[in-house]
């Protein structure tokens with residue numbers, strides 16, 4: 001039964017590489033579908049043909065930190081205009097694997113790029129992307145998977161061939177994690193911190209509890225595979 005409101009809802013998932021996001025994003029999308037909502041499941045960098053090309057550059061070509069930030073925000077702008085805003089205007093649930101907090105965490109805290117300049121770019125890229133010219137679009141909820149960098153490294157070593165970011169040393173990911181903590185402290189209402197250093201079922205339960213507590217989804221069943 002669908003008794004959730006049919007206004008658009010924008011949820012982002014964040015965390016260092018290997019934090020365990022991917023294991024839960026599809027399950028959350030399915031839970032919304034089971035509740036009768038239409039879901040747009042997407043990711044950053046990416047989500048449109050142009051942004052996927054920019055993703056490929058970002059993940060594989062060396063570039064300086066400003067270029068990296070500009071490429072990330074260029075991809076984000078296209079993603080917002082082409083996909084996220086239209087879906088929200090249709091009343092859908094948009095679930096994005098990463099959004100702007102990743103740029104603050106990776107390019108800001110990780111690469112050391114100036115935080116205030118990122119805030120300027122954030123305002124430029126995320127304002128006026130939809131019908132409201134004044135609105136700076138942000139997620140309604142950001143689910144942050146917090147995991148020590150050493151644990152994420154162990155998980156990834158067993159899992160996949162690293163890309164340009166995943167190949168970074170553990171110190172880089174400790175810095176990235178501190179960037180997420182800083183963004184969380186600055187926007188405590190938008191952020192929900194998940195203790196990702198738990199078995200999958202316990203992590204899923206925390207995600208379900210957050211959605212229930214915020215009134216976005218009632219009686220969430222089942223754990224991620």
Ligand SMILES: Nc1ncnc2c1ncn2[C@@H]1O[C@H](COP(=O)(O)OP(=O)(O)O)[C@@H](O)[C@H]1O
Nearest residue numbers: 017018019020021022023155159198199200203
């Ligand atoms: N709670 C967990 N405990 C142990 N391993 C996990 C857990 N969640 C995910 N993993 C494993 O860790 C690796 C990284 O998970 P993944 O979901 O791809 O992370 P992310 O999408 O955040 O980079 C995968 O091999 C996955 O199977």
Ligand SMILES: Cc1cn([C@H]2C[C@H](O)[C@@H](COP(=O)(O)OP(=O)(O)O)O2)c(=O)[nH]c1=O
Nearest residue numbers: 017044045072098099102103106107165166
């Ligand atoms: C959105 C975004 C991601 N990234 C990085 C984080 C990740 O290492 C990488 C891609 O993210 P992700 O899709 O999580 O990688 P994977 O599919 O391999 O799990 O891009 C940035 O550096 N800046 C950004 O703005």
